[in-house]
Amino acid sequence: MIADALGGVDVCLKEPVYEPLSGADFPAGRQKLNGPQALSFVRQRHDLPRGDLDRVVRQQAVMAALAHRVISGQTLSSPATLKRLEQAVQRSVVLSSGWDIMDFVRQLQKLAGGNVAFATIPVLDGAGWSDDGMQSVVRVDPRQVQDWVVGLLHEQDQGKTDELAYTPAKTTANVVNDTDINGLAAAVSKVLSSKGFTTGSVGNNDGDHVPGSQVRAAKADDLGAQQVAKELGGLPVVADASIAPGSVRVVLANDYSGPGSGLGGSDPNGVVSPARAFNLGSADDTTPPPSPILTAGSDAPECIN
Structure with missing residues (x-):
């Protein structure tokens, strides 16, 4: 009723x-x-x-x-x-x-x-x-x-x-390659998928070249964009009104050395919110x-x- x-x-x-x-x-x-x-x-x-x-x-x-x-x-x-x-x-x-x-x-x-x-x-x-x-x-x-x-x-x-x-599944991560390194976008997309982000499109950058690797989102303070940037080693977040809310566009340039690059990039250490750290530690x-x-x-x- x-x-x-x-x-x-x-x-x-x-x-x-x-x-x-x-x-x-x-x-x-x-x-x-x-x-x-x-x-x-x-x-x-x-x-x-x-x-x-x-x-x-x-x-x-x-x-x-x-x-x-x-x-x-x-x-x-x-x-x-x-x-x-x-x-x-x-x-x-x-x-x-x-x-x-x-x-x-x-x-x-x-x-x-x-x-x-x-x-x-x-x-x-x-x-x-x-x-x-x-x-x-x-x-x-x-x-x-x-x-x-x-x-x-x-x-x-x-x-x-x-x-x-916020949970990573709320963000669709589209990844594009702005380098000549074959398979880079696919490798980084796989990293983000393993972190719980929703997999979006993967391909080469068909837009303007960027001076450095970045995460583009509708707003610079977008929670999903900030989390993606953190997982990829601290990339800058750039506001882009053409990006749909709930999604991000990761642009990988020649300076990228984070997870998925094969260059020794490791997952960044970060503090996990107690409210989301439900099952850390041993579990069966x-x-x-x-x-x-x-x-x-x-x-x-x-x-x-």
């Missing part, structure tokens, strides 16, 4: 799903869900790569989408939408006596969408068993969780919510990959399982 009151929720799936127990039947890619569809979306737990952990991310994705609808002004500027939302909340949610839910909703307009984040603690084993062998449990390392929370809160206090939510095959940190600040929802 709440989803319908807000005009639906925008989500994105990495792969198509069909799971009759929950009623989940969705194509891959971005899509808008109505209320019943959103319910099936958040209920699915079977046939997901990480089981219940992915179901939690589904729920977070819907919450982030709903929060984005409210915070972006699409809701607060429409009296009719506000009225529908109030009616839906009153019929769907148990509220404490005396709590004005709509006053709370109006306060949300003071928030920036990027400051509303949903995160899942690091997990050691998503398919563990209790000591008596009778219950299925999720196992965690309490010290690891404590360190993760401290790091998360610290970086959030520093206004780095967007950095916390039961350790699930980390969950993404989702925010309510983007018009384009992150694709999830």
